[in-house]
Amino acid sequence: MSDPVIQRSDHPDTQVPAADAYRPDVIEPKWEARWAESGTNETDLDGALKPFFNLMMFPYPSAEGLHVGNMFAFTGADTYGRFKRLRGWNVFEPIGFDAFGIHSENYAIKLGINPAELIPRNIENFRRQLRRMGGMFDWRHELSTTDPRYYKWTQWIFVQLFKAGKAYKKAAPVNWCPSCKTVLANEQVINGACERCGTTVEQRILEQWFFRITDYADRLLSNLDDKAKMDWSDSTATAQRNWLGRSEGAEIDFPLEHGRSIRVFTTRPDTVFGATFMVLAPEHPLVTEITTPAQQEAVEAYRRQVSSRDLVSRKVGDREKTGVFTGAFAKNPATGRTIPVWIADYVLMEYGTGAIMAVPGHDERDFDFARRYGLRVVRVLGRPGQDPDAPVEMSETGVEGYRLLNSGEFTGMPAAEGKTAIIRWLEETGRGKGVIQYRLHDWCISRQRYWGPPIPMIYCDACGPVPVPERDLPVLLPLIEDFRPDDSGVSPLARHEEWYYIACPQCGARGRRETDVSDTFLDSAWYFLRYPSTEFDDRAFDDLRTRRWLPVTSYIGGNEHAVLHLLYSRFITMVLQELGHVQFDEPFAKFRAHGTIVKDGAKMSKSRGNVVIPDEYIAKWGADTLRMYLMFLGPFREGGDFRDDGISGPRRFLEKVWQLVADCIRDDASGEVKHRILVKWNQTKKAVTHRLEDLEYNTAIAALMELLNVLREENCRERRIVEELIIMVAPFAPHFAEECWERLGHRTSVFSAHWPTWDEHLTVEHTVELVVQVNGKTRSKVHVRRDASETEAVTAALADETVRRLIDSKEIRKQILVPNRLVNLVTA
């Protein structure tokens, strides 16, 4: 940047005293201090008449500090909140810290410092950065998930779920990261490796707490279609739909000897006649019972081999299918034929019933398996004219256009119809029933870790698991030295007897505390409920406050949380509603996903060394310039490419506006304003308003730039226009706008001003330029009055030299007018 002291110019409009140069380093701290002193950003939560809860995803306070991706997200949300405030809403824009969890703990372990000491330092740094970016945060309502005043209520929520039967404990195979020494949720395992450290994950069996989110699968899915209840980005809603993974099918019982049977789930009951063998998951409880003595050894060996492998690598597809015959046979209920029962690890215990009917003719996996082990393949689907006895070369899995073959009385039916008919037949004969399956699993919330809220349960030999009485909450996380996890599989807390042993709340006998802490996603599944009620210590959230401020009016965040965080928040809200604690079942009335920022076309990463540190840019350019650049460099919903050479554009824009304000103050003459300016002014107000509403910040800024360019060309410094320009710049560059507003003589914050309105009639010129096409090709342009008729337009077009020459003597066969835009004359 140029040094303002030596800047000079002889251009008449830029001749200003050096003292008046734009100095973000001076005005930004000035306004941040003033906002804090006068409570500009504090919302009257009890008196608000038009409440607008403007939520953004609270950050995890890393040691590195706020990164440019956070800046981008928060600036976009803050810009929206400021816009809404200028439009007359009582905007509540809180911020907090998602400070529990593995990130923090791992970093603390690395440094050898207890996270309880480390995290407050990070938070302090984040606070400084968040203030410095000019966020409209109401700091009175800041929260941290690690604060006992907060996690007391996280634990309270656990207790509510437990009492309602929505929390239960079970032994389950879990993903175990040998490096992080903890259980990972399925969603934290990426391609068989730990999401955090990349170590290959193993399988272990542990007792875990689960929440019954699957009970809500149906509602979680159907609410997604209710736009009035939840207006969400399509991409986010689609991701949730896929995650829930609803499939319609049937459960069918395949009889064994001695009156037992194997129940399978299939989405293709129409192919039941093609089931030529069965496959059970190796862990299936029936395996031991049905295996014949001759096969016992082979089955046991196979089961051992499978369990030594982790859950995830097992799920990696396109591997060669392996399996073992159990020696048992079942009866296909449709054909009556006897079919062999196998076990194979491509069948998973967690989905469906853990057993399948294998239809090798029409399922690729079954086909591979059948081919490898020489099992029978039957064709039960075909296109019209298909020879029913032709051998199956490759499995055909389609429905559309397929008819049933070799399927008894159902032969000849279209597949879709056959599915319905066969389900009906199964139900009538008691052989099975139509069911709906979800891919979603119950939510495992146990973590064998230190840095989280202890799960508030006590185990008593006499009474079993007993929740900690609500009056004894929170169960404080003790400050311990040895917070590192070890590979014992139990939390570090278990090593502290004075904490571990506790009297049973029911019978008084010696009990033991639960030593696991809960998943970070539980902390963040309700934080938005806490924000309006942070000052209450005797309730999680105040009823009146909650009724006034929730559901959240607008939530803006990253699509990386499209599934987990947003789904868990919806689930917790549904349970709280069912228990009568809140009045709504969807927490976020509107959700918009923003994009991601890359640097010079490449993903930012420490290893590449291309991470943008916002502080450096703020120091060099000012927060307002950085905010404006982030909003300008690409569409907010898609993200964009951060390039150092682009930031000077927005800075120059602010400099020019600054100059315009100075000119306006010096030369306060108001006078006649050219029609051209009036039109541009009104067009800009309209466009900027709509684009801000749609989060199209890059084009909103472009519109402001266009207006500025016109004002400069016309040498216009009309006060009412300049003032409205400042108001429209304010959501993007709040410090800058405040300073300009004050210089223009206002004594109150620009954010108590009113957003400009426009005259629709003045958004179009008196005369418009009409494009003239001949046979669809642009040949000329003519000026006609606004809303000219077709006849007028054609007459004007034919008066044009070029057009006349091209038409020559040819007959005009057709003429098309797009009013105020284009006229097309078609000859040949």
Add this chain to the structure above:
RNA sequence: GCGAACGUGGCGGAACUGGCAGACGCGCAGGACUUAGGAUCCUGUGGGGCAACCCGUCCGGGUUCGAGUCCCGGCGUUCGCACCA
């Protein structure tokens, strides 16, 4: 493999329900002012041609008076999910 999004100048990106392709910005070139310019201001800037004109939105077809936009078939990039029966 399945699902979603996307593909436009030297670069980031504009273009409402099909209607002037390249708004806005960066960069670049020339000029002005300067001891100086990495400041500021002015002019120009998709490619080709002296020109009238021609060619241009990943590729190939199609619909239409008119296609970046719609349809069909490819190619490519990114992001999810991934043996889900």
